[in-house]
Amino acid sequence: MAKNTSSTLNVAAPVPAAAAPVATFDHPDVRVQRAHAAVAAAHARDPLWPDFARRLQQHLGTLVGELAPLYGHRPDFEAFLSRLLLTCWTSWHARAADLRSLDARREAEPDWFQSHRMVGGVCYADLYGGNLRGIEAQIPYFKSLGLTYLHLMPPFLCPEPHNDGGYAVSSYRDVKPSLGHIDDLRRLAQKLRDEGISLVLDFVFNHTSDEHEWARAALAGDPRHKDFFYIFEGREQPDAYERTLREIFPDEHPGAFSPLPDNRWVWTTFHSYQWDLNYANPDVFDAMAGEMLAIANLGVEFLRMDAVAFIWKRLGTSCENLPEAHQLLRAYNAVARIAAPAMLFKSEAIVHPDDVVKYIDPAECQISYNPLQMALLWNTLATREVNMLQKALAERHHLPAHTAWVNYVRSHDDIGWTFADEDAIQLGIHGFDHRTFLNRFYVNRYPGSFARGVPFQDNPATGDCRISGTAASLCGLEQGDPHAVARMLLLYGVALSSGGIPLIYLGDEFGALNDMGYLQDPGKAGDSRWVHRPARDPVRFEQRLDPATDAGRIFAGLSHLIRLRQHLPSFGGGRLTPFWSDNPAVLGYLRHGEGQTGGGNILVLANFSEKEQVVAARVLSGMPGAAADLIGQNGHDLRSDLTLAPYQMVWLDCRRG
């Protein structure tokens, strides 16, 4: 760890510490003033204080504004605030010098992640590189692919063999021994940063594993930790809550609670070994702030806020997307602005689209998965009709300034059909029936299906079901469908050109197929999502360089699209104008770029069917007379009809008329 010596400071005009006046914090709540004064009195002579003090002045009001409605009624509110400010200070003080200078750079350029050069990748360290050192060895490959963002699935210590792919964390300060040491993670972050790749890690903060020391202490009756979780003596309260809760992993346990050995019940939204944290207890907020900042200080630039919808509970509600969940997130965001400002938040809310957007705000989560676009891409492949996707681009794509979508095709999770029934019905589509069709289509129980997916959490009681499967298997590669490669490139082509940060599920770049091997692994067998989490297959990985193979065709096609994107400022930012092609199978939109020089119009057209499709000349009449397709590298006369081959996508350069 770098020592905080004065030579590593990045304060603009150093004032002799002793002479610096101790700023007070003006706030109507005297408890806030006192908490501020306490930390200032103890640390204002530290050379690292002035930078911290400036950020505190800027964000403490927001932090308190979010926390007071949650905890302000408590007699220990001032003590809590004092501890929280000390947590922030301690973490800032421990922050490495190069991260502190990154903080300053990012603050000066808050829209840096809107660049057209941004391209993300996500993988499991063990499955893709063996361990953390193995991932480090892949950095040259990641660079050649064009990645600027790497999300490693949770590498932290967790129970074996059941740990939900790392989403049951036993310690946020240690990595799994099989992956290496926490210092390997710090070093990896540094190496990635040196190569222009931002490390992304999860903050699994809705729950810990049942092996976390807090859970163990709670079970043992430790007075401090018993309120860290939701533990109930009998079934009365669990039953009352369950009247309005949805079941997330019904295959593993019904409802949202699991029995403890002593017959008490603990809240477990996900698996029975994932205990939900009780954020009604301010001690939990502070303790987790400390864990969050420790992750930040590893050099993490985007923190994926896991399962944000579930973090606050209230009897009689679904306990999802409650206003308090947003207050907690904004409070954590303020904590990050104060003590680790280079780190931004990514929201993981796989919920109704009206709720997804509520998490996206510069003061809450700056970036977010775009689960609607993801699901509708697959929907469009199944129906060959762009109606729902085109409508979503028109009505649900726009985001506030300084925020961005993360557009993806597949993730480590299932595909849930989270479109809004209200949107669907406007197109004459009945939500429940349509989801049933999609599930049947993707598990290959529908005539004409090319997909080889498997059901996830099929719940006959509710008719609910989601889909597992790799992108390639869902696109038809497994059954040798002649259009499979084109379908993959089409989906990734949309993710790469529709704004925000495109994210590649690593393995997709060479068309990884479903892997049934998980059924042999006791830690994985009960969870079909492992079907699309195969270890990197060395043979297929090598095939990516052979254009005669499917892997090679996917790799060449995807690499071409990535390189094009990274040369097109028009693809920066998120601004998009829908373009109605007047052909039900052809998606269309215009990209303009945003506040970047060299931007201009790119018209994207994408044929989602296995038949040739025509876009009529009259539809193109607002366009220049001719334009080059950047993908195919050929010219098109836009005064006549434009014909698209099956699954063809064009990026028409209309910048120069």
Ligand code: GLC
């Ligand atoms: C998120 C993760 C998922 C995990 C769940 C519980 O949804 O993406 O993989 O099972 O949270 O942590």
Ligand code: GLC
């Ligand atoms: C997420 C979602 C759920 C998803 C699960 C993980 O938080 O809400 O739909 O399937 O966790 O797979």
